[in-house]
Amino acid sequence: MTSETQKPLSGDELVALTKKHSLYEWSAQSKVDPIPVARSKGIHFWTPEGKRFVDFNSQLMSVNIGHGDERVVRAIQDQVAKLAYANPFMATEPRARLGAKLAEITPGDIDVFFFTNAGAEANENAVKLARQFTGRHKILARYRSYHGATAGAISLTGDPRRWAAEPGMAGVVHVLDPYHGIQRGWDDTATALANLEETIQLEGPQTIAGFILETVTGTNGILVPPDGYLQGVRDLCTKYGILMICDEVMAGFGRTGEWFAVDHWKVVPDLLTMAKGLTASYVPLGAVGMRRHIAEHFKDKVFYGGLTYNSHPVGCAAALATIGVYQEDRLIERARSTGAVMKQLLAQLAAKHPSVGAARSIGLFGLVELVRSRKTLEPMAPFNGTSEEMQALGRFFRQEGLYTMVRWNTFFTNPPLVITEAQLREAFEIIDRGLEITDRAVRD
Numbered sequence: 001m002t003s004e005t006q007k008p009l010s011g012d013e014l015v016a017l018t019k020k021h022s023l024y025e026w027s028a029q030s031k032v033d034p035i036p037v038a039r040s041k042g043i044h045f046w047t048p049e050g051k052r053f054v055d056f057n058s059q060l061m062s063v064n065i066g067h068g069d070e071r072v073v074r075a076i077q078d079q080v081a082k083l084a085y086a087n088p089f090m091a092t093e094p095r096a097r098l099g100a101k102l103a104e105i106t107p108g109d110i111d112v113f114f115f116t117n118a119g120a121e122a123n124e125n126a127v128k129l130a131r132q133f134t135g136r137h138k139i140l141a142r143y144r145s146y147h148g149a150t151a152g153a154i155s156l157t158g159d160p161r162r163w164a165a166e167p168g169m170a171g172v173v174h175v176l177d178p179y180h181g182i183q184r185g186w187d188d189t190a191t192a193l194a195n196l197e198e199t200i201q202l203e204g205p206q207t208i209a210g211f212i213l214e215t216v217t218g219t220n221g222i223l224v225p226p227d228g229y230l231q232g233v234r235d236l237c238t239k240y241g242i243l244m245i246c247d248e249v250m251a252g253f254g255r256t257g258e259w260f261a262v263d264h265w266k267v268v269p270d271l272l273t274m275a276k277g278l279t280a281s282y283v284p285l286g287a288v289g290m291r292r293h294i295a296e297h298f299k300d301k302v303f304y305g306g307l308t309y310n311s312h313p314v315g316c317a318a319a320l321a322t323i324g325v326y327q328e329d330r331l332i333e334r335a336r337s338t339g340a341v342m343k344q345l346l347a348q349l350a351a352k353h354p355s356v357g358a359a360r361s362i363g364l365f366g367l368v369e370l371v372r373s374r375k376t377l378e379p380m381a382p383f384n385g386t387s388e389e390m391q392a393l394g395r396f397f398r399q400e401g402l403y404t405m406v407r408w409n410t411f412f413t414n415p416p417l418v419i420t421e422a423q424l425r426e427a428f429e430i431i432d433r434g435l436e437i438t439d440r441a442v443r444d
């Protein structure tokens with residue numbers, strides 16, 4: 001390698017070269033304006049020129065333990081040096097230990113895991129398990145959801161990212177959520193469950209293998225289910241022999257202040273999918289966990305599913321070390337207590353800024369919905385769209401060194417669980433100033 005090629009690229013150079021030779025996801029390429037990132041540590045990342053950002057979205061709601069934790073870095077390095085890869089028909093120490101560790105922290109009698117590369121594949125394999133276990137083919141999913149971008153997972157997805165992939169996987173039936181957007185609000189639990197049961201009846205319960213739902217909906221609005229909803233879904237699934245599949249790819253691993261969001265409601269799903277926080281994204285890994293009786297089914301029957309990187313030793317070693325960090329640093333408890341502070345800070349924003357139509361959070365999983373009027377609750381940007389004001393708010397955050405996701409009429413508050421109260425307050429001070437931009441667009 002010449003010294004020329006070793007010279008680090010400037011921010012502008014690396015953006016230009018990246019854009020020239022790689023395709024950005026979910027985007028028209030001319031509209032993409034990436035932040036160049038050179039390094040990261042804790043709750044921060046830096047551009048090559050040294051501009052510092054607070055990572056207020058944990059990248060993609062996934063770097064839950066914060067950036068650059070040496071314990072995970074070392075575990076990855078050690079595993080690569082010792083055994084970088086073994087095929088899925090082998091048994092390895094990280095795979096053995098990770099399954100046992102996950103069995104300890106997942107709810108109820110979930111104690112067998114199928115390991116994948118990421119979240120979408122965890123959901124793909126959950127569908128396979130549900131279909132092969134029940135012998136049925138339909139899968140219920142909700143509209144306000146994202147389950148991944150592979151062919152099956154994008155068909156399960158309810159949000160507009162699904163549209164371009166249609167016609168998708170056969171047998172997926174979407175149902176309405178208990179939440180209908182900021183203007184129409186929430187159903188009460190009884191109504192939401194009655195609507196779900198009506199759909200089950202109309203579709204024919206004997207045709208439905210599973211119901212997949214994000215326990216707390218992520219990108220589509222940090223939608224915390226009304227009390228009794230998940231217990232009611234559990235009861236309906238049990239009544240009709242439908243597998244309850246909780247997608248905790250985003251909500252799992254302490255994000256909501258519990259290991260898994262289902263733990264808030266003491267519900268045990270039949271299948272539980274995870275990724276992101278499992279390794280804090282240091283390397284890719286996903287998994288689907290299953291209850292014991294589902295695993296038993298595959299004792300004598302073949303499980304038809306596989307991946308070259310199933311149970312990848314480096315992914316499993318990273319996950320084990322990451323879970324060790326959650327436990328050693330008591331990050332689940334910390335998310336709960338810092339989450340209580342974040343709830344207050346969100347309430348203060350709502351009290352002060354007329355453009356805040358709603359602010360929702362659970363643990364360190366939070367979102368603000370912006371409106372043009374508190375009377376009509378007209379969103380600051382239309383469904384699946386943007387507006388001048390939302391774009392200006394995004395530019396302000398970037399200029400001030402606060403990285404978070406701005407989507408439609410919402411923005412997210414999902415910092416790494418290691419954030420301190422002082423750091424949280426600093427970030428909210430930037431948000432507080434930014435909301436003056438959207439307040440100016442409020443009509444009454």
Ligand SMILES: Cc1ncc(COP(=O)(O)O)c(C=O)c1O
Binds near residue numbers: 121146148214219
């Ligand atoms: C709830 C949920 N499920 C599934 C996925 C897909 O995971 P991946 O992108 O790792 O395939 C995501 C990704 O954002 C997600 O938020």
